[in-house]
Amino acid sequence: MEILEKVDDKEINETLHVLADVVVALHSSGAHYARIVRNVERMAKGLGFEVELVLTFNGIVLTIYKDKNEGSYTLARSIKIKGINFETVSGISILSWDVLENKISTRRIGKILNRIKRKVVYQKWELYLLLPLASVSLCRLFEGDWLQCIIAFISTLLGISFLKFLRAKSYNSFFSYFLVTVLSVSSIHLLGAIFNLNHIQALAVSVLYLVPGVILINSFIDYLEGYIEAGSSKFIYGLFIIFAIASGFFFSNFIYNLGIFNHVLYDFSETQQSLVFHEESSHALLFATKFLFGGLTSLGFAVLFNTPKRALWVVFLLGGIGFLIKYVLNVEMNFSQLFAVFCASCFVGVSGMYFAHRTHTPPVVFTIPAVINMIPGLLSYQFMMGIINWIMQPNGKVQNVDEVIKILNTGISAIFIVFALAFGVAFAVIVFKSHSVKGNDLNKLIELYFSKNAEKKSSQ
Numbered sequence: 406m407e408i409l410e411k412v413d414d415k416e417i418n419e420t421l422h423v424l425a426d427v428v429v430a431l432h433s434s435g436a437h438y439a440r441i442v443r444n445v446e447r448m449a450k451g452l453g454f455e456v457e458l459v460l461t462f463n464g465i466v467l468t469i470y471k472d473k474n475e476g477s478y479t480l481a482r483s484i485k486i487k488g489i490n491f492e493t494v495s496g497i498s499i500l501s502w503d504v505l506e507n508k509i510s511t512r513r514i515g516k517i518l519n520r521i522k523r524k525v526v527y528q529k530w531e532l533y534l535l536l537p538l539a540s541v542s543l544c545r546l547f548e549g550d551w552l553q554c555i556i557a558f559i560s561t562l563l564g565i566s567f568l569k570f571l572r573a574k575s576y577n578s579f580f581s582y583f584l585v586t587v588l589s590v591s592s593i594h595l596l597g598a599i600f601n602l603n604h605i606q607a608l609a610v611s612v613l614y615l616v617p618g619v620i621l622i623n624s625f626i627d628y629l630e631g632y633i634e635a636g637s638s639k640f641i642y643g644l645f646i647i648f649a650i651a652s653g654f655f656f657s658n659f660i661y662n663l664g665i666f667n668h669v670l671y672d673f674s675e676t677q678q679s680l681v682f683h684e685e686s687s688h689a690l691l692f693a694t695k696f697l698f699g700g701l702t703s704l705g706f707a708v709l710f711n712t713p714k715r716a717l718w719v720v721f722l723l724g725g726i727g728f729l730i731k732y733v734l735n736v737e738m739n740f741s742q743l744f745a746v747f748c749a750s751c752f753v754g755v756s757g758m759y760f761a762h763r764t765h766t767p768p769v770v771f772t773i774p775a776v777i778n779m780i781p782g783l784l785s786y787q788f789m790m791g792i793i794n795w796i797m798q799p800n801g802k803v804q805n806v807d808e809v810i811k812i813l814n815t816g817i818s819a820i821f822i823v824f825a826l827a828f829g830v831a832f833a834v835i836v837f838k839s840h841s842v843k844g845n846d847l848n849k850l851i852e853l854y855f856s857k858n859a860e861k862k863s864s865q
Contacts, residue, residue: 419511420452420469421480426515428458428465429482430522431497435489435710437623438635440767444501451504452511462638487578487642489619490711491770496521498767526711529569537561539705540610542698546728547783549606552673556596557607561614564589565709568615579649586612586653594661599670609786612650614709617643618780619773625827626769655793692729699728699778707774716771719760723775727753731779742781746822750776750829758833772830781822788816 424445431441442458449456449469457477459466464484470477500517503509540561541554549557564585571581589611597604620643627636703724707717727749734745753775757768791812 416511417469417478420449420454421467421478423511423514423518424449424452424456424469425465425467425480425482426518427497427501428460428467429484430493430518432460432465432484433486433488433490434493435491435619435623436494437626437630437769438632439626439630440494440498440769444497447501448504448514451501451506451508460635462635462642489709490526491707491774492524492526492711492713493521495713495716495766495770496524499765526714527708532708533562533565535705535708536565536614537705539702539709540614542701542705543610543613543778544606545698546695546702546778547606547609549610552600552602552676553604553607556593556602556604557610559596560589560592560607560611563592564612565614579645582615582646582649583653583656585615586650587657589615590654590657591660594657598661600673601669601671602673605786606783609783612654613777613780614706615646615650616780616785617646618777619710620646621823622769622773622827622830625824626831629828629831651789651792654789655796658790658793692733695732696725696729700725702728702778703775706777707771710774712770712774713766716760716766719757719763719766720771720774723753723756723760723771724778726756727775728778743818743822743825746779746781747825747829749779750826751832752829754830754833757830768833769830776826776830779822779826781819784815784819784822788812788819791815 427448428441428445431444436444438460441460445456445458445467454469454471457468462484464482466479466481468477468479497518500514500521503517504514537558540557544554544557567588568581568585571584576584590608593604593607593611596602597607620639624636624639624643627633627639700721703720704717707720712720730752731742731745731749734740734748735742753772754768757772757775760766760771761768791808795809795812
């Protein structure tokens with residue numbers, strides 16, 4: 406649905422529509438509000454207009470004018486499709502600079518935009534291979550053995566295939582997340598039961614590919630940029646997705662506790678005991694392992710988010726180094742997990758500014774996939790299982806106070822770690838928000854930022 410004021414000016418009409426198409430494409434591809442505003446303002450300026458934008462979760466109101474005294478023109482449009490496509494976000498960012506610098510026509514902008522939206526970044530087999538491998542890497546980072554890694558691979562493959570099917574059939578998003586969670590978690594319970602396997606680590610990673618990490622991080626960036634309404638709508642949407650996932654987890658565990666999966670077909674418990682990983686003999690090997698699996702995890706999620714292929718090496722590098730920093734601070738140096746995650750995500754966020762112009766890609770396109778491996782999966786799993794066990798207590802049995810405190814402490818810790826993760830990624834964006842990374846190295850941005858602050862202090 407769209408409402409357009411009747412105007413005779415063909416230039417106004419074409420400009421309104423092409424800018425609205427840009428906003429819708431960015432919004433439906435997972436860009437945060439500030440990035441949408443910057444891109445649209447840049448393009449409008451290149452076309453000789455000023456622009457004002459009101460963005461809601463399900464629609465936009467776009468106004469353009471050359472001189473307010475001569476009148477303005479407004480277009481409203483609804484937005485239905487929601488997803489993550491960083492190739493589209495990156496392509497439109499490049500296009501916006503092209504419009505500003507080369508003053509290309511609206512007709513050409515429309516053609517380029519259509520090519521960007523139609524571009525297929527990864528084939529299905531690449532997603533169905535790399536995302537399950539990301540779950541395997543996460544399972545290994547959570548100290549799972551190879552048998553747990555195998556069932557995590559199978560669970561993720563089944564889940565992402567089912568999710569793609571439900572989206573193709575246009576099922577309700579929240580119901581789709583519920584069904585996919587039931588399938589993923591139930592498949593692990595089933596495989597764990599029939600082969601008599603310990604599968605706690607596999608369960609901890611079973612639904613992490615469904616967690617709305619991009620949405621929550623974008624909502625946090627919107628809050629920090631002052632776009633409270635936009636941030637709130639994303640945050641609430643993300644909470645509903647988490648609720649759908651938690652409901653699916655609860656339902657799967659409820660079925661499992663009924664004893665349906667208790668029949669052992671083949672007993673691999675002794676084999677599993679022999680496959681337990683031993684601590685690496687040297688720090689160098691240990692760190693190399695953490696780096697490798699951290700990078701592979703980020704790489705798999707980058708494919709899920711349609712990250713441009715030219716940026717994949719940066720995602721792998723930042724994902725591996727970021728997780729290694731978190732591991733060293735938390736495990737080797739005994740800092741809290743919250744502090745370790747914050748420092749590691751800050752490193753990723755600031756490094757993203759350096760690599761942005763080298764890959765011709767907005768920083769968040771590869772910084773968000775790079776920090777996904779630091780999501781507190783085990784804490785979230787322990788919190789969820791604690792709540793489920795609490796809810797399923799037999800009638801008349803009172804939950805131990807210490808257990809309740811432990812459950813709540815786990816949940817609060819997981820929430821604050823996610824906040825630290827989001828703030829670390831957003832840190833560089835907020836600090837350097839008045840400067841584009843286009844054509845600039847990180848050291849120049851830092852020098853510019855601090856010299857600007859020094860001038861302010863001297864003038865006071």
